[in-house]
Amino acid sequence: EAQVTQNPRYLITVTGKKLTVTCSQNMNHEYMSWYRQDPGLGLRQIYYSMNVEVTDKGDVPEGYKVSRKEKRNFPLILESPSPNQTSLYFCASSSIVRPDDYGYTFGSGTRLTVV
Amino acid sequence: AQSVTQLGSHVSVSEGALVLLRCNYSSSVPPYLFWYVQYPNQGLQLLLKYTTGATLVKGINGFEAEFKKSETSFHLTKPSAHMSDAAEYFCAVRKNTGFQKLVFGTGTRLLVSP
Numbered sequence: 001e002a003q004v005t006q007n008p009r010y011l012i013t014v015t016g017k018k019l020t021v022t023c024s025q026n027m028n029h030e031y032m033s034w035y036r037q038d039p040g041l042g043l044r045q046i047y048y049s050m051n052v053e054v055t056d057k058g059d060v061p062e063g064y065k066v067s068r069k070e071k072r073n074f075p076l077i078l079e080s081p082s083p084n085q086t087s088l089y090f091c092a093s094s095s096i097v098r099p100d101d102y103g104y105t106f107g108s109g110t111r112l113t114v115v
Numbered sequence: 116a117q118s119v120t121q122l123g124s125h126v127s128v129s130e131g132a133l134v135l136l137r138c139n140y141s142s143s144v145p146p147y148l149f150w151y152v153q154y155p156n157q158g159l160q161l162l163l164k165y166t167t168g169a170t171l172v173k174g175i176n177g178f179e180a181e182f183k184k185s186e187t188s189f190h191l192t193k194p195s196a197h198m199s200d201a202a203e204y205f206c207a208v209r210k211n212t213g214f215q216k217l218v219f220g221t222g223t224r225l226l227v228s229p
Contacts, residue, residue, distance in 0.1 A: 004158075031216075033216070040124070040221070041221065042205065042219055042220060042221035042222050043159075043205065043219045043222075045216070048216065090158060090159065092159075094217075103149055103161045103164050103217075104159075104161075104217055105161075106151075106158040106159040106160070107158055108157060108158045109156075109157070109158050
């Protein structure tokens with residue numbers, strides 16, 4: 001089954017404790033992206049990647065890092081989480097080379113709480 | 116730059132009533148348009164999309180949307196609401212010139228009452 005897998009689904013952590021949210025896709029998609037979703041603000045893009053070793057900032061990159069060492073994986077790293085990063089996070093992927101497949105496939109989300 | 120406006124952060128309908136969720140876009144070139152649905156505690160699922168061809172697009176669960184270039188709109192409709200349609204709906208746009216990232220609206224929460 002074609003899917004984007006995020007882990008963990010839920011995470012409670014303390015301020016300053018480094019964490020990583022993993023994202024993996026099995027569709028051989030070139031494009032991967034991270035979003036955060038907050039009430040009233042919709043989806044805001046954090047970082048994206050057009051292919052292996054190619055990453056770029058989205059609209060709200062502060063406090064986050066990403067890496068793309070393999071095509072299927074795109075982890076989101078919070079080096080020193082703060083309470084304002086409490087949010088619902090989504091990973092998404094898309095084909096670049098197949099126009100009919102230009103919609104995104106989303107993961108199930110990670111609800112992060114930073115106390 | 117493209118942008119999307121969804122009118123109404125919340126829309127309430129009765130079960131069996133028409134569902135109409137509004138989406139207007141701005142784009143400097145012909146767009147690709149999408150509607151996504153998010154059920155509680157789940158990720159976003161593609162409902163339907165317009166890329167080229169027929170302007171009336173049918174999606175899953177009885178939803179459809181019509182691309183109206185003259186009105187720069189892509190409103191989502193369903194003739195008869197069901198309780199299971201209660202969810203948040205997102206409209207998204209991208210340029211049709213090669214690969215471009217999706218730009219999302221802020222979402223509309225659909226509430227369905229018995």
